[in-house]
Amino acid sequence: MQNPTRVELFEKFKWKRISILQSVEEVFQATATHLEAACKNKGIRAERQSFYGDPTDAVRTLVRQDARIIVGLFYVTEARRVLCQAYKQNLYGRKHVWFFIGWYADTWYEPHPEEHLSCTKEEMRKAAAYHFTTESIMLSKDEVAGVSGITGLQFEEMLRKRLNYTDVANLGGWPEAPLAYDALWALALAFNCTRANLPHHLKLENFTYNNTIMAQLLFDCVKNTSFKGVSGNVMFSDSGDRIAKTQIEQLQDGRYVTVGRFDNGEHRFNWTAEILWPDGRGPPPDSTIIREQLETVNNGLYIIVCLLAIIGIVLSLACFIFNAKYGYRGIIVQSQPQCNNILLAGSALCSASLFLMGLPTAGVQLTDGEFTLLCHSRISILMIGFTFAYGSMFAKVWIVHRIGASENQQIASRQKDEPSELTSVISRLGFDFASPIGESQLSFGFHP
Numbered sequence: 292m293q294n295p296t297r298v299e300l301f302e303k304f305k306w307k308r309i310s311i312l313q314s315v316e317e318v319f320q321a322t323a324t325h326l327e328a329a330c331k332n333k334g335i336r337a338e339r340q341s342f343y344g345d346p347t348d349a350v351r352t353l354v355r356q357d358a359r360i361i362v363g364l365f366y367v368t369e370a371r372r373v374l375c376q377a378y379k380q381n382l383y384g385r386k387h388v389w390f391f392i393g394w395y396a397d398t399w400y401e402p403h404p405e406e407h408l409s410c411t412k413e414e415m416r417k418a419a420a421y422h423f424t425t426e427s428i429m430l431s432k433d434e435v436a437g438v439s440g441i442t443g444l445q446f447e448e449m450l451r452k453r454l455n456y457t458d459v460a461n462l463g464g465w466p467e468a469p470l471a472y473d474a475l476w477a478l479a480l481a482f483n484c485t486r487a488n489l490p491h492h493l494k495l496e497n498f499t500y501n502n503t504i505m506a507q508l509l510f511d512c513v514k515n516t517s518f519k520g521v522s523g524n525v526m527f528s529d530s531g532d533r534i535a536k537t538q539i540e541q542l543q544d545g546r547y548v549t550v551g552r553f554d555n556g557e558h559r560f561n562w563t564a565e566i567l568w569p570d571g572r573g574p575p576p577d578s579t580i581i582r583e584q585l586e587t588v589n590n591g592l593y594i595i596v597c598l599l600a601i602i603g604i605v606l607s608l609a610c611f612i613f614n615a616k617y618g619y620r621g622i623i624v625q626s627q628p629q630c631n632n633i634l635l636a637g638s639a640l641c642s643a644s645l646f647l648m649g650l651p652t653a654g655v656q657l658t659d660g661e662f663t664l665l666c667h668s669r670i671s672i673l674m675i676g677f678t679f680a681y682g683s684m685f686a687k688v689w690i691v692h693r694i695g696a697s698e699n700q701q702i703a704s705r706q707k708d709e710p711s712e713l714t715s716v717i718s719r720l721g722f723d724f725a726s727p728i729g730e731s732q733l734s735f736g737f738h739p
Contacts, residue, residue: 293425294326296537296553297362297390299560300423301335304574310358311339312349312373314365322364344369350376358382360577362390367399374400375410378418385569389419393426393540394466397547421569422542427535428552429522430469437519438476443469446521473520477513477527484512526556543567585651593649603642607635627690633683640676644669 301309311326313319323339330337338356342349350373353361361382363373370391377383400419402408410418431443441449450468451459459465485508486495498505510531517526526534536554540547551562568574611632618628647669651657657665 293393293427293537294322294329295555296425296539297326298329298333298335299553299558300390300425300539301330301360302333303560306360306574306577307334308336308577309338309360309362310353310356311337311362311364312346312353313339313341313363314369315341315343316366319364326362342369346373347376350380350382354380354382357579359386359575360388360390364392367395368406370395370399371402371406371408371415374415374418375402375408378410378414383418383420386575388575389422391422391424393424393538395424400542416545419542421567424540424542424547425537426466426540427470427522427533428538429466431519431521431523433519433523435519437521438480439472439521441521443521443523446472469520469522473522473525476518476520477516477525480516480518481509481512484516485509488512541566587651587653587655588649590652590654593652596645596649600642600645604639607639607642611635627687630683630687633679637676637679637681637683640672641680642676644673644676647672 301307309330311323313323320341323341327337327339338358340349340352346369363370365373377387377389383389400415401412402410402415408415430447431437434442434444436442436445439446446469454462456462464471482495485505488508489495489505493502493505495505498509500506514527514529514531517524519525523535528534534556536552538549539551539553541550542548548564550564550566551560553560614623614628614631614635617623647665650665650669651662
């Protein structure tokens with residue numbers, strides 16, 4: 292009976308993804324299946340986990356699934372085990388909302404010594420804070436007597452005297468007693484209706500489960516039954532479910548507060564108290580929110596790096612001019628000026644790539660095409676510069692190795708012919724450069 296109310300709450304708080312944690316008993320299986328179907332009809336995604344006895348693995352699965360809105364369907368003993376595991380797995384607080392069954396006792400979440408839970412009373416209270424319960428309004432406060440001739444309060448007083456029990460609040464079945472009483476009245480009225488509409492050759496006393504005529508008459512009479520009972524107005528849906536008002540409670544500061552009621556017949560909420568949220572910012576989202584955000588470089592940092600890059604380029608240019616001006620000197624000739632020039636060109640290109648590496652900066656917007664071109668350009672310039680710089684240094688090391696390893700002293704006298712060898716070495720390194728450039732173009736989806 293509470294599933295329509297739960298679904299309406301999901302819609303009110305704009306939750307499109309919920310999780311169901313249930314025990315394997317048949318009554319909870321049927322409720323979970325009905326809730327899944329109701330959520331599907333409203334476009335709400337429902338994921339279900341079940342357990343038998345120990346809920347540890349099921350609760351861990353909820354954590355892995357990033358469950359935020361959780362409906363619990365189980366008996367009260369299992370509910371305490373689930374709550375203890377929720378505390379251990381940090382599945383509570385401002386990011387999570389729990390819905391429990393409303394017919395538990397008011398202090399159900401406090402651990403019982405005989406259950407040997409590994410959570411303290413304070414931990415259980417902390418995990419249970421701000422959860423919701425939904426239950427049918429089981430006792431009418433109306434002072435007008437119903438079909439039985441008594442009001443809801445009169446029924447409660449009569450039952451209290453008959454039971455002669457002092458602590459009725461924690462007596463099992465006490466809250467549901469008005470529902471059971473009205474259920475008997477509904478059955479009696481349905482029997483009267485069926486008896487009045489039976490064919491003359493059939494009698495109610497001869498009912499069998501194979502008699503489809505009598506079964507259909509009884510079902511139609513139950514469906515059309517409507518009366519005022521001690522639990523409120525009693526009526527049934529086409530599927531045979533009780534149509535009743537549902538009470539919504541929230542655990543606030545250690546006590547249950549009725550925050551509203553839902554009229555399933557009119558599909559309308561009647562709020563009676565404020566709903567409290569742990570962080571005071573309203574209902575949490577139903578899952579982790581993923582927002583795409585462009586990461587940019589701070590303008591101040593970008594300017595500093597650009598200044599350093601300019602200094603690097605200026606130094607490379609100064610060294611190139613120096614190398615060209617004094618290239619005739621012996622010490623410059625021995626240092627392989629061709630390699631030096633290529634090294635300086637590579638250093639300048641690497642420094643220039645820093646201008647593109649920092650883009651886009653804060654406040655700069657690029658289209659998809661411009662961003663793709665930027666990615667190709669900065670990677671390509673950096674790879675060319677690195678190939679030139681590293682290749683020229685490798686060529687110089689290779690030449691020194693040739694000179695030191697060869698016993699033929701004629702190599703020293705042929706230093707003037709080395710530029711041709713340098714050209715050969717660097718051209719070979721060009722193949723190393725061309726390969727990663729091609730790979731870069733393919734990785735960015737660029738085809739010549």
